[in-house]
Amino acid sequence: MSAPLPPLTLYLAAPRGFCAGVDRAIKIVEMAIEKWGAPVYVRHEIVHNKYVVDSLRALGAVFVEELDDCPADRPVVFSAHGVPKAVPAEAARREMVWVDATCPLVSKVHIEAERHHQSGLQIIMIGHAGHPETIGTMGQLPEGEVLLVETEADVPGLQVRDPARLAFVTQTTLSVDDTAGIVAALQARFPQIVGPHKEDICYATTNRQESVKAMAPHIDAMLVVGAPNSSNSRRLVEVGERAGCPYAQLVQRATDIDWRALDGARAIGVTAGASAPEVLVDEVVAAIGARFDVTPRLVETAKENVEFKVPRILRVPA
Template sequence: MTKQKLEIVLAGPRGFCAGVDRAILIVEEALKKFGAPVYVRHEIVHNRYVVESLENKGAIFVDELDECPTDRPVVFSAHGVPKSVPEAAEKRQMIYLDATCPLVSKVHRGAERHFEKGRHIILIGHAGHPEVIGTMGQLNDGAMTLVETVEDVEKLDFPEDQELAYATQTTLSVDETKDILEALQAKFPQLQGPKREDICYATTNRQAAMKAVAEDVDLAFIIGAPNSSNSKRLVDVAKQAGDIPAYLIQRVSEIDWSWLDGIDKLGISAGASAPEILVEEVIEACREKFDLTVFHKVTAEENIEFKLPRLLKD
């Protein structure tokens, strides 16, 4: 029986970014240095395959610090944590390693500088996301106001003499954030911002690559977790840029193969916390079912690396 022809167009860049690479390596190196178990507060990155792989090596994932014994090291996730978390670890005299992405830490430091200058910070982000909780937890309660939409901006009310600044979650939709920021700047001309864009290079690059792919395919798969902000934004980008169906899947087992009935070209990308092995898994499953050709569409090259904490170098 003749197989249906299918072209896969792989978006590049895709998958792991430098911050995710660093966070996973911190857990792995901590296991080598201290032995198992090493505790990790929250998912180190939003991907079950990664979490389960680290669990198999001896990592124990917990929701809160008080679930960790004081005689074992604990790692804080790549999304960042409120200041109260390392303070509590120090109070308990724990060994801790902060795997916060350096680009998230940059947002934290920027917010602190604006606060020191007397500015109220408007944070563009998604309520309840660990990164937003961590960023808002860098300052006193009430020092930041969170907005998620242009409609939220319209509801804001500050005194005319209030000095204001903004910051953003690093994994947002570039286009949606642009609209929110334009609304903020129109309403508050005195608004100060970061010297450089808060949305990280990896998020920006993956969205640009997905836009380029979406214009040339009939359907898209984004490999990533349902709680991964940057992965969900890639789905949105694919739908908007290509006017095509787009599905977020964690593993090949979640594919409904009827989605591919009559499809000639399939675009594939992966969120910044999804390992390449999951992309390969999908490609191989497609190869079994279709007469497959694979193309690459690369819109940027990435060679960024972040240093490990000093404790792991000693």
């Protein structure tokens, strides 16, 4: 007779996984393939998740890094992270059919930056260098009009045109707490800096971080389902550790779990980044259930009912 499985309380964060912007972006690619047939080109990973990208590739999506890699006679979709203004301009010049899957909450930041620029303000962007969302937002305005700040330590060295004529915007997937520290440093150095009317960090990023904070004090370890290049997933690992969870691990699939690190755990938390599908959470939960005698607990800190419409080009017949 096999030995009984060790008991474990499994805390499941809610909300977790897909947000409305990711849902919409995936739907856009699926509808584009349905409307125009395969192949449909996608500039950059539509969202940062290998499982999602592979699933769409199987339907006929071709993922490329640059517009130059797309033939002019096939439709192209721009990813949920947003693109510099030069990209749709070039697509229009080449007379391509293009669909913008930029998350509406990222587009809101683009509009904000544009509005500040038109008012004669120089913009400071709080974000991660090289992240597609940061590249897309900075690419809305001419070179030199947007300065990037990644940490509080970057603030003292900022070379601005006029300290009295500044505004700031942020990447939507940052740590709420980190960003608050950077904003405070900017406001201390530039008291007249103008901020967004409403926080740029999106509702989904904030909600997922809040549920992790609520769960962290009760668990020995946390698994975050998400991709290593997913900013919001990586932030969840950091938020969990700071909130008192002794060990947090980012996993793409159940096969990535380091079971040795979970040895002796009596309570484990599971959450997922905004670009991770629920099927991967189910896979992780099933793997835990095969090794432990699980008592599940839901940690729900918010309910989400946000939905974004797909672009009109996909809602009208071909």
